[in-house]
Amino acid sequence: MATPPRAAAWPVPQSLNDESSILVEFYFKETAVVFSCYDSPLNPFRTTVSALWENSPVMYYTLQSMAAASLTDSFPQLASMGPQLRKKAITLLEKEDAYDHKSLLALLMLGGTASWHDPRDLGLTFFNTARKRLETMSTSGNNNARFFEEALIYWEMLLSFVTDNDDLMPLKDGAYTKEYNPLRKVPHPWTGIARDCQYAVQEVGRLIRHERKLAHARNFATHARIKQLRQAMARAGELEERLLELAHPVESDVVNPEDNETPVWHLLNLAEIYRRTGLIQLYHVFPDLLQRRLPHDESADTEMRGDDTAAPSPGSDKDVSPFVHCDWLTSFALQTLELLKSIPLESGTRDFQPFLLVALCSELRIPRPETTSNTGPSLASTTTTTPSGVFPSGTVPEVSVRSIQVSRMRKVLLGRLTALLHVLPPKPIQLCLNIVKETWSQMDTAAQSGASEADDVYWMDVMIANGWETTMA
Template structure:
């Protein structure tokens, strides 16, 4: 009997999947191997099971980094070798993005540093500000091609869509810069779990992780860092572009090529250090809600601009210095909401006086003068008059009447005269309320103060009643489709009525002299009163006036750039939106008490007016996400809480002072 020995097969590395699993020799015949066919199986085919080892690439990156350090410039070697120190503006784009931005980005993505590959040029269509803020690096070729492209192609467009603001970024087909149709479906990054982020970062992360990448990009490349040098996007340049594209349109009541503010900045920002750092600070502050690491940048740029403003004494830069001073003062509340920067107001007054002595009065001086009037109006209700220094609206600021521009002002529109009257009312009201709040026992001197204030208030009332808005046919249309002249006329009317509302609230005798049941047709043509109204009748009349003012604002669509002027008006009206006291009782009232449960139409209108104020302020905060916007909303909440708790004669100026919620409202 012949003994049979078991056939021995050598192991196979390159056989079909079944042969490799059984560790048997495979003849590797195609389309199927002989072993599978003899046993009646369908050959599963051939696949190479290879895992990528990172060790060679790690060694290559280590040697390449050492080589680059050896041949790098002295400046770069000193930056990498020196310990971390406070950043200055010259090294902002080189150090801040490379450290804080990249580490924050890695923490969001869960990236290992070894995955920090340069993005190839064909994927470099992201907006400049996006990459700069996130600390993303690109090769030099991508930088060269994208430097001249339009900034922020998918940035917020507050004028077209409310939902596209930085604080609520939603991906749409228009904004999707990495639509699949734009790239071939090659290998894609996979296996990464995105953290739950909100808003812009979530969409941005998803776009980056879904990008198609070339096979060559993930191949270990020993000379990767030397062949494609990594360079940082210039954050200051990005912030400057963002200022001209977005910030000006949010800051001004209208904007076009004829905007004096825009023209002055465009011609001076590169030659004036103070103005340059000012616009850097404003842009960084606007973006800090969605990019928190820009808040220190905004503060640092603000301080740098202030320092340069104190040092710069060149006569050729006087106008740029004045504009920088005005912007720094007005936007100090962007960084610290309660900072009214009255010192900057006084400094701006002094600079304006010097310029007028040197150059005389012209149309440009008119812009600066009207800016001071608008600024004074916002400050007058929140600070003592001595904080305004030598400001006097009757001083010879600005040009003569014959040389004044017929174009609306970028901040006050066509309301130059109305703004001055409102400023005077603010000074009078603040001083009077401050004096009366300290009176516990009335003296004859207090009576004299009251009589003087009432006499001044009566004069201001007559000026407002006699005021007529400029004839629109005589006003030059600035050419902003978002803000036609009609919107500016409505704002002027709202300003005038707001001034009357303040006078009638603080000085009830003025309302008593003209009281008649509410009729808006006779608001500006009052008749002598034939009766003295009760306190409740006066309150009802003031509530009707406040809702009339809000009705004027309702006629203006939110897309209008006059939205920047509306918060002051809404706050000034808020303390008059009082509910009927009987509707503020406990919710446990018996169901059978129909008299208590009944709601009159006036209360419904007040509720609607409150909702309008809240919705418009929320949209304003959404478009201009600054902390001062939230302070304004908090002030209104405090006003209504005090009113609804049963407090009588709640006045918004008193609440702002008591709760320390005064901020710039324009």
């Protein structure tokens, strides 16, 4: 439990005294909890901030701005106060001549919560500044540097799916260090125990977003474009292999974060979900990767549907039908979401799940409906409700084990995102919900007409087309 906050040791405007004390208290009671995947003395956004805020005007205004953003849905009068407090913190931060761990911590807090105030503000300036400042710090034996380096890995993973590569300051060659492996691993408040996995998923995001933006540009076929596609395919294969080879530590090798709501197995499950999500993105955008691994005969495919392995084994060179490809992806996504579902909503990891929920939504395909026969019972006046809308008269969704599984999992996914509206600052989560619902709507509309385009609907395309990029955490 946090120590009740005391009055600031330096003067604050009289008009803010009452509100500021409430916001400081709320930060330590609620906001610090959602800003880490566990809450305990190991959570620096509670303990370190608690030690700094009284003597740091930047931290004082920063934590208040975060608390105000968390409360604006219930108290609209705070809507203008949050940005004002944030602006004060930024102004003070810009005046600092030298950056230390306190300044870097403020950059993480201000940048990571930019979307809390404006859902389309990705905090890119803060990310790039933090990376530039961090590169001046030595990572050798420097625990502070290791903490910030790992925080940027998670942050960049989120950004890689929602912003173009040119907007992110690149990591210098050789600047990324392999994960430090002590006898027991201490979970990081942002990456948990998935540092290397999230770094790989970040590279997946960069590759996929670049390819989808080129697809939207409708570039003509040229030798240069063909060469670029081949390079992208080769890179996708490298990332697939990296994700397949990743292994997570066993539970006994992870330090317990001392959060009753977040045992170690939650962090292990979350790491595996990140790995699977990265593979699913690659297999959706680069279907040939999956085709070369799927068996070409349907009997073998039937056996694989119940398989809980990370990916199929290398198979025949023969073509695999789009149906088999999509069916396997749906099965794998259902398994992955079952793993996520096993983590209780009370877990501290819930606040790090929105990206995963959105990234998996476009694999939840409801089987195409069958058109009713003219000789059969008339359905002219009937409709059938689905999780994303209503099938038109004259069609009914295929009733099968798969369609029931998908329908139920859609409800689980939608329910968890909706619940997060009441836990996290709602503006970014609302955009996540928009992406999911529109993705399903487009999939179902295409499926109703029997069009194969239903299999091509992808959440990132929906997000880009509607300008719904946001920080999904």
